[in-house]
Structure formats: structure tokens, C-alpha cells
Amino acid sequence: xxxxxxxxxxxxxxxxxxxxxxxxxxxxxxxxxxxxxxxxxxxxxxxxxxxxxxxxxxxxxxxxxxxxxxxxxxxxxxxxxxxxxxxxxxxxxxxxxxxxxxxxxxxxxxxxxxxxxxxxxxxxxxxxxxxxxxxxxxxxxxxxxxxxxxxxxxxxxxxxxxxxxxxxxxxx
Numbered sequence: 001x002x003x004x005x006x007x008x009x010x011x012x013x014x015x016x017x018x019x020x021x022x023x024x025x026x027x028x029x030x031x032x033x034x035x036x037x038x039x040x041x042x043x044x045x046x047x048x049x050x051x052x053x054x055x056x057x058x059x060x061x062x063x064x065x066x067x068x069x070x071x072x073x074x075x076x077x078x079x080x081x082x083x084x085x086x087x088x089x090x091x092x093x094x095x096x097x098x099x100x101x102x103x104x105x106x107x108x109x110x111x112x113x114x115x116x117x118x119x120x121x122x123x124x125x126x127x128x129x130x131x132x133x134x135x136x137x138x139x140x141x142x143x144x145x146x147x148x149x150x151x152x153x154x155x156x157x158x159x160x161x162x163x164x165x166x167x168x169x170x171x172x
Contacts, residue, residue, distance in 0.1 A: 035051060035069075037055040038052060052068050063092045080111070086106065102126045103137075104123070105119035116139070118136065121135070123136055129160075129162040132146070133157070134150065135151055
């Protein structure tokens with residue numbers, strides 16, 4: 001079980017190296033990764049690592065809280081997919097402008113080869129003071145393109161966009 005360090009450190013670094021756009025602080029990938037969980041299961045045959053029970057992960061400004069985090073790797077130990085589940089699962093990070101970016105959902109999935117972050121189930125994404133809420137939200141972490149909607153069209157997308165000059169600071 002020496003592979004714990006390789007699976008939890010080297011491959012996590014590959015995840016966060018790819019997500020360094022305007023949505024993430026570019027220096028986070030250079031920071032150490034800390035993961036705390038009640039349980040860790042590594043399946044070398046299936047190339048899956050599962051952290052369960054009150055999982056907290058931090059790397060620089062990135063902070064993830066979840067009930068479960070599952071890492072899926074290729075045969076070459078490259079991250080393919082990251083599944084985060086909770087009630088809700090949350091991720092918080094600063095972008096390069098030092099503004100907060102956060103997401104919450106029952107399920108959060110990051111697919112490395114597509115550079116897609118999917119928030120499913122009571123999804124909420126906040127970039128500084130702007131907020132979008134929907135049943136699901138998909139974000140391309142390279143282009144920052146965003147899509148949102150509901151599975152059956154029953155729930156509407158709600159978006160709050162702050163005026164550019166307001167700054168939310170209310171200073172006089």
C-alpha cells in the first residue's frame with residue numbers, strides 16, 4: 001500500500017494543474033495537498049482510490065468538503081475522473097484576482113480529458129458575487145463556458161449578476 005502517496009499526491013496535482021484558468025488560483029498547484037477522511041480504500045486492479053466519511057481536502061486556496069471523494073485513474077496513473085458526493089459537497093477556491101469561487105451540489109464530477117466540472121443535484125456556483133443555481137451546472141474549466149438547467153425542465157435556472165461597478169462594498 002505504498003501507492004497511497006502516489007495516488008493521493010501526484011495524481012491530485014495533475015487534476016489541479018489542468019484547472020488553472022481564471023476560475024482557480026494558479027499558484028494552488030504548487031502547494032502541498034492535505035486530505036483527511038475516516039476511511040481510505042485503494043483498489044490497484046481497478047485504479048480507484050476512495051476517501052469516505054467527513055472528507056476534507058485542501059491545496060492552497062482550494063478546499064473541498066464531502067462525504068465521499070473517488071479518484072479514477074488510467075493504467076498510467078493519470079487522473080481520468082474525480083467524483084465528489086455529499087449533502088451537499090462543497091468546493092471553495094480563490095481565482096487569480098483573489099476573488100472567491102465556490103460550488104455546491106450533491107454530486108460534483110470532474111472529467112480530466114474534457115476539462116469539465118459538473119455539479120448535479122441542487123447545484124450552486126458562485127464566482128465572486130455572481131451566483132447561478134440550477135438542478136445541474138456544467139463548467140468547462142479551460143474556456144470557462146457554463147451551461148445550466150434541469151433534467152425534466154421543471155426547475156428554472158436562477159442567476160444573480162451583480163453590477164460591475166457595485167463591488168458589493170457599500171463604502172461611502
